[in-house]
Amino acid sequence: MGFEDVALQSRILTLMTLSFHIIYATVGVGVPLMIMIAQWVGIRKNDEHYILLARRWARGFVITVAVGVVTGTAIGLQLSLLWPNFMQMAGNVIALPLFMEVFAFFFEAIFLGIYLYTWDRFEDQRKHFLLLIPVALGAAASSVFITIVNSFMNAPQGFEVLNGELVNISPLLAMFSPAVPTKVAHVLSTAFMTSAFVLASIAAYRLMRGSNHIYHKKALFLTMKLGLVFSIATAIIGDFSGKYLAEYQPEKLAAAEWHFETESEADLILFGILDGDEAKYAIRIPYALSILAHGVPDAEVIGLNEFPEDEIPPLWIHYLFDTMVTLGMWLAFFSFVFVVGAWRGWPIITKTWFRWLTVMSGPLAMLAIQAGWWFTEVGRQPWILRGYMKTSEGATTSGNVDLMIVLFAGLYVILGIGTVVVLTRMYKRNPVEEELAMRESNKGGEEE
Amino acid sequence: MTLEIIGISVLWLFLFLYVIVASIDFGAGFFNAYSAFSDKQHILTGVIQRYLSPVWEVTNVFFVFFFVGIIGFFPQTAFYYGTTLLVPASIALILLAIRGSYYAFATYGAKINHRGYIYMYGLSGLLLPAALSPVLAISEGGFMRLEGGQPSLDYWALFTSPLMWSIVVLSIAAVLYISAVFLTWYSWKAGDDKATDLLRKYALIWAGPTIITATGIIFELRGHNPEHYANLLDLWWMFALSFLLFLGTVYLVWKRRNYGMAFILLVGQFFTAFFAYGASHYPYLLYPHLTIYDSFTNESMAIALIIAFIAGLGLLLPSLYLLFRLFLFDKDYVKGKSDYHA
Ligand code: HDD
Ligand code: HEM
Ligand code: HEM
Numbered sequence: 001m002g003f004e005d006v007a008l009q010s011r012i013l014t015l016m017t018l019s020f021h022i023i024y025a026t027v028g029v030g031v032p033l034m035i036m037i038a039q040w041v042g043i044r045k046n047d048e049h050y051i052l053l054a055r056r057w058a059r060g061f062v063i064t065v066a067v068g069v070v071t072g073t074a075i076g077l078q079l080s081l082l083w084p085n086f087m088q089m090a091g092n093v094i095a096l097p098l099f100m101e102v103f104a105f106f107f108e109a110i111f112l113g114i115y116l117y118t119w120d121r122f123e124d125q126r127k128h129f130l131l132l133i134p135v136a137l138g139a140a141a142s143s144v145f146i147t148i149v150n151s152f153m154n155a156p157q158g159f160e161v162l163n164g165e166l167v168n169i170s171p172l173l174a175m176f177s178p179a180v181p182t183k184v185a186h187v188l189s190t191a192f193m194t195s196a197f198v199l200a201s202i203a204a205y206r207l208m209r210g211s212n213h214i215y216h217k218k219a220l221f222l223t224m225k226l227g228l229v230f231s232i233a234t235a236i237i238g239d240f241s242g243k244y245l246a247e248y249q250p251e252k253l254a255a256a257e258w259h260f261e262t263e264s265e266a267d268l269i270l271f272g273i274l275d276g277d278e279a280k281y282a283i284r285i286p287y288a289l290s291i292l293a294h295g296v297p298d299a300e301v302i303g304l305n306e307f308p309e310d311e312i313p314p315l316w317i318h319y320l321f322d323t324m325v326t327l328g329m330w331l332a333f334f335s336f337v338f339v340v341g342a343w344r345g346w347p348i349i350t351k352t353w354f355r356w357l358t359v360m361s362g363p364l365a366m367l368a369i370q371a372g373w374w375f376t377e378v379g380r381q382p383w384i385l386r387g388y389m390k391t392s393e394g395a396t397t398s399g400n401v402d403l404m405i406v407l408f409a410g411l412y413v414i415l416g417i418g419t420v421v422v423l424t425r426m427y428k429r430n431p432v433e434e435e436l437a438m439r440e441s442n443k444g445g446e447e448e
Numbered sequence: 449m450t451l452e453i454i455g456i457s458v459l460w461l462f463l464f465l466y467v468i469v470a471s472i473d474f475g476a477g478f479f480n481a482y483s484a485f486s487d488k489q490h491i492l493t494g495v496i497q498r499y500l501s502p503v504w505e506v507t508n509v510f511f512v513f514f515f516v517g518i519i520g521f522f523p524q525t526a527f528y529y530g531t532t533l534l535v536p537a538s539i540a541l542i543l544l545a546i547r548g549s550y551y552a553f554a555t556y557g558a559k560i561n562h563r564g565y566i567y568m569y570g571l572s573g574l575l576l577p578a579a580l581s582p583v584l585a586i587s588e589g590g591f592m593r594l595e596g597g598q599p600s601l602d603y604w605a606l607f608t609s610p611l612m613w614s615i616v617v618l619s620i621a622a623v624l625y626i627s628a629v630f631l632t633w634y635s636w637k638a639g640d641d642k643a644t645d646l647l648r649k650y651a652l653i654w655a656g657p658t659i660i661t662a663t664g665i666i667f668e669l670r671g672h673n674p675e676h677y678a679n680l681l682d683l684w685w686m687f688a689l690s691f692l693l694f695l696g697t698v699y700l701v702w703k704r705r706n707y708g709m710a711f712i713l714l715v716g717q718f719f720t721a722f723f724a725y726g727a728s729h730y731p732y733l734l735y736p737h738l739t740i741y742d743s744f745t746n747e748s749m750a751i752a753l754i755i756a757f758i759a760g761l762g763l764l765l766p767s768l769y770l771l772f773r774l775f776l777f778d779k780d781y782v783k784g785k786s787d788y789h790a
Contacts, residue, residue, distance in 0.1 A: 066552030069505055070545045076512055077537055080519055084530030091523025092745050096752050099520045102513045103760035109505035110767045114774055117502050134767070171752040397598045398534045407538060411545055422553045 007395035010082040013405050017075045018377075019370060020412045024068030026369055029143045029188070030195025031061050032136035038222065039129050049215045050222075052436065055119060057199065060423055062116055067415050069109075074408070082401065086384050086394030089166070093159045094152045096171040101145035108138025140188060147187045151179035154376070155248050156385050178248050182241040189237055190372065193230035194365040197331065199223045201362030206432075208355045215432050220358070221342050227361065228335035235328055239292060246293035249386065250302035252379040255313040256321040257289055258282075262303040266290045271322055274315060313379045320375035327368035331361055451750040452731075452740045455521035458757060459514060460726045466510035467722070468626060468715060473507050474573035475627020476500055477547065479650060481570020484563060495635045495643050502775050504551050506768075508544070520753050524743035528734055532592055532601040533583065540579040546572040577619035585612040588673045589735025599737075611668040618661035622718075625654035629697060629714050633707035648701055655698050659691070662721065673735060679728035686724035693717035 035054045042050030080087045111134040122128045152158075158174025159166050200223035206216045245253040253259070258269050260277050266289035272282025287297035294301070304312055334357065341349040348354050380386055384394040476496045483492045519526050550569040554562075586592060591606045592599050606612055628651035635643035666687075670677045680687075693716045700710035731739040744750065 063552045066505070066548050069508055070548035070552075073508060073512055073544060073548075074541050077515060077541060080515065080526045080530035081534045081537055084526045087519055087526035087530060088523045091519045091526055092749060095516075095520030095523070095745065095749055096756060098516050099753055100756050100760070102509060102516050103756070103763060105509045105512060106506065106760075106764050107767060109509055110764075110771050113502035113505065114771060118774065166746070169746045169748050171749050396531055396534065398531050398600070400535055404534065404538045407542060411542055415545065415549060418549060418553050 006397060006399070006401055007392040009401035009405060010395045011391065013401060013408060014075075014078065014082055015374075015377075016405065016408060016412065017071065017078055018373070020416070021068065021071040021075050022369060022373055023366060024064050024071055025143065026191045026194050026366070027061070027064045027198065028068045029139045029191035030193075031057060031064070031199070032132060032139050033192055034195055034199055034223065034226065035061065036129070036132050036136055037226065038219075039125075039132065041222070043125050043129060047218075048436070049218050051125070052432070053215070053219050053222075056427070056432065056435075058116060058119075059426065062112070063419060063422055063426075065112065067419055070415065071412075072105075081398075082396050083384065083394045084396055086389060089389065089394075090149075090152075090385070092166050093156075093169055093171070093174045094149050097145040097148040097175055101142050104138045104141035104145060106138075108135055108142065111135045111138065143187055143191060144184050147184050148175055148177075148180055150376075151177045151183045153383075153385055154183075154380055155179040156388055161388070179244060182237060182244040186234065186237045186241050186372075189230050189233040190365075190369055193227055193234050193331070194362070194369055196223045196227035196230060197335075197365040198362035200227055201359050204355050204358035208352065208359070211432070213432065213436075215436065221339075224335050224338045224342070224358075227331065227365075228339050231328065231332040231335060235332055238325070238328060242292040243294065246301060249380075251304065251307050251311065252313055252317075252376070253293060254302060254304045254307075255315055255379060256317050256375065257301075258315065258318055259289060259301060259303045261305050262300060264290065264298050264300040266293070266299075266301040268292060269318075270326075271319075274318075311382060313381050317375050317379045320371045320378070323371040324368045324375060327364050327371070331365060331368075334358075334361060451747065451754070452744050454754060455744070455750060456726075456730075456740050458754075459517050459521060460723070462510055462513050462517065464719060464722050466507070466514060468718065469503075469507045469510060471577075471623040471626035472630045473500055473504055473547075473627075474576055475623045475625075476631060477550075477573035478570045478624065479627065479631070479647070481567050481573075483646075484566050484570075492631075492643055492646070495631060495638055495640060498638075499631075499634055499775065501551060503771065504547070506771065508548070511544075517753075521745055521750065522733060522738075522740065522743040523745055524738060525733060528592070528599050528738055529583070529586075531599050532586070536579055536582060540576060543572040543576045543579060547576075573623070574620055577623050578616045581615045581619035582606065582612050585609065585615050587729070587732070587734050588669070588676060589732075589737075590672065592734070592737070594737075609672070611665070611672045614661055614665045614668050618658070618665055621654055621657040621661055625651065625658040626714065626718070628654055629701065629707075629711050632701065633711045636707050644707075648704070651701050652698070655694070655701075659694055676728060676732075676735070679730075680724070683724045683728055686720050686727075690717045690720040690724070693720065 035057050038050045038057065039054035041047070042052075042054060111131055115128070115131040115135055118128060118131065152174055155177040156174070157177050158170045158172070160168045200220055203216045203220040203223060206213075207220065242253065245256075257266075258272075258274060259266060266287070268285040268288030270283040270285065273280050289301055290297050290299040293299060338349055338358065340346075382390050382392070384391040476492075476499075480492050480496050546568055550565060554565055554569070585606065586601070588611065591602050591609070591612075593602055594600075628647050632644055632647040632651050635647055666677070666680060669680065693713045696713040697710045697717065700706050700713070731741060733740055733743060745753075
């Protein structure tokens with residue numbers, strides 16, 4: 001039982017909690033915007049279907065938010081429990097965005113409570129719609145602030161170390177590290193993209209299983225359009241993220257690309273397996289790495305040979321990067337086909353196999369999110385604060401982390417299963433056809 | 449006023465707010481479970497769900513505020529408390545998860561009203577204060593050792609300490625008392641006579657244990673931490689004031705008069721006692737290792753945090769006002785006449 005062990009255990013627990021939280025957090029950031037759009041379209045077109053769509057999404061959303069709050073509280077506390085040395089240092093420099101995040105939570109939680117419990121309470125639908133804006137803003141702001149903290153871990157600045165003491169601390173400089181623009185933009189656009197595809201999956205599934213109602217068709221078309229827009233945005237911002245890496249964290253990019261020697265006109269390596277320093281069975285796209293890194297085909301890309309052996313991230317992040325990029329490309333392409341197809345009336349988009357692909361888009365986007373986070377976090381190793389503190393130095397010295405892993409694994413399994421069971425049960429008990437019919441019959445009474 | 453004092457006062461204030469709102473939440477869950485157990489569920493469930501469901505996430509943020517804020521203002525606490533509290537804090541997290549998932553799955557979602565779940569939810573409301581309050585005992589010193597520069601918790605000393613157990617008992621009694629007084633008021637506003645009567649009875653039952661254990665702790669401290677004890681005695685007038693406010697609450701509840709005022713007096717009682725306790729703890733965050741001065745963050749961060757706090761408050765207060773106006777002070781909503789849930 002050495003020091004290393006506890007650090008490894010802490011990593012495993014962090015990985016578990018974050019990977020689980022990020023599912024709910026992504027939905028939490030993206031879905032309010034989707035609800036807003038649906039409700040807005042409904043109000044504008046005076047179309048009951050879109051309003052009901054917003055309402056039904058909102059109902060499911062509460063459940064994911066509640067679990068998101070639980071898991072978020074867990075990760076928030078675990079940061080201090082598992083990485084006390086890191087948090088002590090980070091607290092001095094990067095506490096500001098963490099603190100601001102709490103206000104974003106407050107803002108979101110308050111207005112979400114109000115929004116949910118005031119359906120039909122206002123004469124004017126638009127007033128109710130307005131309540132959703134702070135929810136969406138609060139959720140987006142919380143992801144922005146936490147991503148700023150994460151950016152700081154990747155590109156720390158805003159302080160100096162003098163004889164082991166932190167001096168000249170500037171909280172604002174620390175907040176606006178060079179990693180911020182691409183990271184924040186990429187995280188936001190992927191959250192929107194993923195939420196759109198998750199909702200599209202649900203609509204596609206309903207269309208296949210029994211209900212051929214126009215309501216689901218509208219939902220599917222709307223979400224696929226949004227998915228297309230945000231997946232294009234994601235790919236463009238992802239390209240900028242690559243350029244950021246080339247400039248500030250070249251070891252991460254080089255490890256992701258198995259780029260061992262510094263060279264110009266570098267190839268992009270897709271898939272393959274590693275045999276020593278040789279990538280076998282890989283697809284090589286000429287010049288593509290130089291373009292990803294610097295935007296021109298003959299640019300020089302820094303290779304792993306320029307870094308000390310013990311500061312090179314694990315090379316398996318290559319697969320994580322490939323997974324993310326491939327899925328991103330696929331989803332952009334697929335949603336493009338769908339949208340054009342739906343618009344031109346191509347018959348394939350109603351085929352069963354095509355529907356199945358549509359159903360898959362949500363889970364695939366979620367997988368891409370996971371791959372992306374694992375890539376960027378594992379790719380930062382061995383550093384917890386790049387260039388300043390190694391992950392093993394940041395970890396707790398407390399025993400019992402192993403026990404906590406078991407405990408929290410159990411908790412997440414229960415919460416995960418619970419979410420799925422409760423959501424399916426909730427929608428099954430209250431099918432959309434019935435609800436539409438009921439609203440129709442109420443209509444006469446409701447309207448002035 | 450130094451930056452250190454501003455920082456700790458802000459944190460202490462939010463901790464106080466958390467204690468009040470969380471007590472209401474925890475206690476309500478327990479009463480709900482208890483009434484399900486004794487087949488009186490219909491009396492309380494409505495009141496509890498109408499008030500708690502829209503606000504529990506906000507309650508939770510008060511907690512998050514405290515632990516994020518203390519790391520921000522006093523980063524060294526991460527080192528001392530973070531290293532030692534892994535097990536108790538993880539248990540508290542699991543309990544919080546039970547509560548959160550109850551709201552998610554049972555009240556918002558598919559209305560799973562399985563009895564076992566209601567009991568678990570109710571029980572977690574009692575266990576949570578029991579899991580969180582030992583931190584107060586730990587902060588009195590004597591339970592943490594430094595081995596090779598690394599702090600570790602002496603569980604044996606902690607679990608055999610009468611001080612720790614009195615704090616635990618006080619926290620549970622206080623949770624039930626605060627909650628009962630608030631819910632008496634709320635159900636009275638809702639015009640629900642049966643619930644009011646029942647909750648009023650609970651309030652009176654739990655008043656005694658609360659004040660007895662609170663007094664007991666002061667005497668425990670004399671042996672455990674004489675320095676803190678002496679500071680407490682210097683502030684005797686605040687505790688006296690707190691006690692008068694307590695009498696006021698009990699009197700009003702007893703006479704079935706002005707429950708709103710009774711609750712306000714109760715908040716005053718806890719406010720004075722909580723701040724007197726905090727002030728007498730000054731300047732230690734952890735006897736004798738950590739004071740607010742040697743653990744404080746750098747000046748530029750402190751100023752940035754305070755500015756962020758003021759700006760945040762500017763956003764928060766109007767929103768909280770709106771929330772309370774809609775769910776606490778809106779007659780139709782409180783009475784359950786209007787149900788606008790999505
Ligand atoms: C739906 C999810 C998703 C999709 C389709 C993509 N990404 Fe991504 N990517 C993420 C989800 C993500 C993420 C989870 O949001 C990450 C992890 C950390 C971060 O900042 O964003 C990320 C990080 C990330 C990074 C590392 C940034 C850093 O460490 O600072 C790069 C270079 C890219 N992405 C590039 C791309 C490219 C070129 C894509 C082409 C389509 C792409 N991503 C699609
Ligand atoms: C913004 C959201 C964040 C996400 C989604 C995220 C995700 C992850 C993931 C998936 C891992 C596991 C990687 C691995 O085990 O190698 C990880 C590791 C870690 N993260 Fe992050 N992270 C985020 C931000 C942060 C922040 C803000 C902190 C600290 C303040 C942090 C601290 C750590 C630490 C200490 C590890 C363990 C080191 C490691 O094992 O890689 N992360 N994170
Ligand atoms: C180290 C990483 C993270 C930490 C410490 C963290 C912390 C937290 C905490 C404490 C909460 C609960 C707040 C409450 O009580 O209401 C929460 C919820 C939330 N978090 Fe995280 N979080 C992290 C990563 C992320 C990321 C990467 C995102 C977005 C991409 C995110 C978005 C959210 C959102 C939107 C919520 C509100 C609940 C929801 O809508 O699901 N968080 N987080």
